[in-house]
Amino acid sequence: MNKPVCVIIGVGPGNGAALATRFAKEGYQLALLARSSKTIHKLASELEDTRTYECDVANNDSVQKTFSQIQHDFGVIDVVVFNAGGGAWGNIEEIQPDTFESSWRVNALGLMLVSQQVIPMMKRMGQGNIIVTGATASKRGGINTAAFAPAKAAQRSLAESMAKYLGPFGIHVALVIIDGVIDIPMTRERMPDKADAFFVKPSEVANTVFWLTQQDPSAWSFEVEVRPFAENW
Numbered sequence: 001m002n003k004p005v006c007v008i009i010g011v012g013p014g015n016g017a018a019l020a021t022r023f024a025k026e027g028y029q030l031a032l033l034a035r036s037s038k039t040i041h042k043l044a045s046e047l048e049d050t051r052t053y054e055c056d057v058a059n060n061d062s063v064q065k066t067f068s069q070i071q072h073d074f075g076v077i078d079v080v081v082f083n084a085g086g087g088a089w090g091n092i093e094e095i096q097p098d099t100f101e102s103s104w105r106v107n108a109l110g111l112m113l114v115s116q117q118v119i120p121m122m123k124r125m126g127q128g129n130i131i132v133t134g135a136t137a138s139k140r141g142g143i144n145t146a147a148f149a150p151a152k153a154a155q156r157s158l159a160e161s162m163a164k165y166l167g168p169f170g171i172h173v174a175l176v177i178i179d180g181v182i183d184i185p186m187t188r189e190r191m192p193d194k195a196d197a198f199f200v201k202p203s204e205v206a207n208t209v210f211w212l213t214q215q216d217p218s219a220w221s222f223e224v225e226v227r228p229f230a231e232n233w
Contacts, residue, residue: 019206134178
């Protein structure tokens with residue numbers, strides 16, 4: 001029996017790497033996507049049945065070429081985890097038009113372009129999972145999230161629209177809203193005074209994402225919020 005295929009988009013040292021490790025542990029073949037494959041070669045070498053691809057999810061040609069190659073290499077795709085999420089910080093007077101557009105293109109347009117590549121095959125199979133990692137910025141605009149919050153809000157609305165449309169076809173679309181600071185070396189260096197309880201563990205985000213892909217259709221979740229208990233909300 002062929003192993004199922006999981007495509008993880010936006011693989012870095014935090015959630016992306018944890019997601020890859022979790023799905024590999026469950027016996028999935030993996031396609032790992034990043035803007036530069038150099039950042040994920042080492043991770044891929046440590047996992048079985050894993051290939052890497054350079055892809056700019058904000059560019060339609062790049063997405064089409066990448067997914068054509070993935071289908072050639074693996075066949076049908078069972079799970080897509082959209083973990084790409086470019087962010088830019090600044091208030092409404094500080095952000096530039098190209099920064100605003102870039103954030104939207106990665107978070108919202110990227111999700112649309114990727115989803116359009118996998119929906120037809122998932123509909124033919126009558127099943128599939130598209131899981132999106134989002135942020136609390138999708139629910140509220142902060143002073144310095146004048147570019148990031150609108151992009152994440154657009155992503156959340158698109159995911160909700162997709163979930164309602166694709167559910168009858170057996171395709172589960174879900175959004176994991178991450179509320180907190182991801183526990184990676186860079187954030188530890190920036191916040192050396194913070195206790196362990198302050199940070200979100202990537203391995204636990206990965207566990208939540210995998211759990212969503214295993215839900216029975218009679219009780220699908222669309223939106224799940226994850227945060228450490230110490231986070232204010």
